[in-house]
Amino acid sequence: MTASRTPGRLRAAFALAMIADLVQIGLWPVFFEGAFSWLNDALDVLVAAAMILLVGWHWAFLPSLLAEVIPTFNLFPTWTAAIAYVARFGGRDAPGIVSTEAAEAAPDGPQRLTSGQGAAGEHPAPR
Numbered sequence: 001m002t003a004s005r006t007p008g009r010l011r012a013a014f015a016l017a018m019i020a021d022l023v024q025i026g027l028w029p030v031f032f033e034g035a036f037s038w039l040n041d042a043l044d045v046l047v048a049a050a051m052i053l054l055v056g057w058h059w060a061f062l063p064s065l066l067a068e069v070i071p072t073f074n075l076f077p078t079w080t081a082a083i084a085y086v087a088r089f090g091g092r093d094a095p096g097i098v099s100t101e102a103a104e105a106a107p108d109g110p111q112r113l114t115s116g117q118g119a120a121g122e123h124p125a126p127r
Contacts, residue, residue, distance in 0.1 A: 005055050010087050013054045017079035020047045024068075025075055044068040047079055060085045 020043060048065045064082040067073045 005086075005090060009054050010083070013051055013083045014080070014087070016047060016050055016054070017083045018077070020044075020079050021077035025077070028075060041069060051079070051083065055083070055086055058082075058086045 023043065024040060044065055048061055051061055060082040064078040067076070067078045
């Protein structure tokens with residue numbers, strides 16, 4: 001499912017993520033392995049579904065969902081971090097990661113760096 005990532009949808013996703021993280025951090029004593037821990041899991045599933053509806057599927061949501069079901073991991077704002085990553089990188093690769101398609105489309109084909117080569121494939125100047 002691909003939803004357009006408009007500024008309004010991203011703001012709504014940020015608001016939802018921050019509210020969910022604040023609720024989980026603020027009500028941690030209630031949610032932690034107690035009678036209401038199932039509410040925490042339900043909240044995470046609903047937030048994941050809402051994020052996918054708002055901004056579309058992104059792989060960053062999967063680790064967030066998995067981290068949220070581990071006790072005490074929900075003290076870290078994983079939903080906010082996930083939507084920040086999606087907003088920053090969107091469908092692009094993170095810096096330093098070259099997709100296989102981009103590497104194969106290069107005029108010289110994919111290149112490997114050998115020991116001592118810089119990022120541009122050149123040898124560093126002697127000291």
